[in-house]
Amino acid sequence: MSIRKLVSTLGLAALLATSMNAAMAAEKTDFKVAWSIYVGWMPWGWASDTGIVKKWADKYGITIEVTQFNDYVESINQYTAGAYDAVTLTNMDGLSIPAAGGVDTTAVIVGDFSAGNDAVILKGPGTLADIKGKPVNLVEFSVSHYLLARALETVGMTERDVSVVNTSDPDMVGAFQTADVSAMVTWNPMVSEILGLPDATKVFDSAQIPGEIIDMMVANTDVLKDNPKFGQALAGIWYDTMAVMTANTDEGAAARAAMGAASGTDQQGFEAQLAATKLFPTAAEAVAFTTSPDLKTTMDKVRTFLFDKGLLGSGAPSADVIGIELPNGDVLGDAANVKLRFSDVYMKAAADGTL
DSSP, rough: OOOOOOGHHHHHHHHHHHHHHHHSSSOEEEEEEEESTTTTTHHHHHHTTTTTHHHHHHTTOOEEEEEESOOOOHHHHHHHSOOOOOOEHHHHIIIIIIIIITTOOEEEEEEESSSSSEEEEEEESOOGGGGGEEEEEOOTTTTHHHHHHHHHHTOOOOOOGGEEOOGGGGGGHHTTTTTOOOEEEEEEEEHHHHTSSSTTTEEEEGSTTSSSSEEEEEEEEHHHHHOOHHHHHHHHHHHHHHHTTTTSSSHHHHHHHHHHHHHTTHHHHHHHHHEEEEOOSSSSHHHHHHTHHHHHHHHHHHHHHHTTTTOOOTTTGGGSEEEEEOTTEEEEEEEEGEEEEOOOOOHHHHHHHOO
């Protein structure tokens, strides 16, 4: 699901973002959206393929180009560099990549949170406590790394009790089947594939930290400010698509089957992944989650993790270095350096029927 770009690229991304932001912050009619394969983001590709994107773009007199990336990190880097106006990412990656790279970013759509899609898996039988002393393969500095840290806390351990082995996400399934691997943390669809192997045992998953790994569609804040129609169109696209794909109808089943096929599985496999996802199919549910006090607690945990890993920018003196604005206007961190914003404006408009 969520991959963390190595910190060494942030400097370049920040430089590129600085040069691109001024050009992006202007009224325009053509917009570019990037997304990557994950159960909670498949609706964007389907909406583009079926004309829903065009329907809402036409309503607001704009054009929206939706592009699929096979490399999640690259999609975020392209957004950070200014090549795209919006991108799908997690709450943690939104803070650690574009925000830490200096790009003011707003969460337009809070689509879901992982409720089992991310998991800690042992090779052979055992419990989470048996991970002590083992090498753990994961994408370093990703939400998998965060999940491992949160899992270890539950059994009185820290990362010092294991050794992290950085592993690329396309290599996960193959790596698990080698003799060198004894534990792994990853996300769907790799989790489903690995758990299908005879020697795999799930010992912890994201359902045990509900609401902490959040999947979103974010956009450049300056672009949204100058072009509110873009945000309105994104909300219209999303909730129009949700109404179809979550329906217990032939049309809904066909949509889920198409999304499954596009993600490399089938309808049954896709629906199994949906079952491990707390999807917010209505705007009202998304607004309730985004405005809950729990979001502030979650983002405090996330920023602390990132600061501890040195991922909030070179020389960051504390986790307060980047401001995170919540829907009620409260700011975690530096209010003079807000770079990640959670907004309920467009979701509320969808809930109120005012799009």
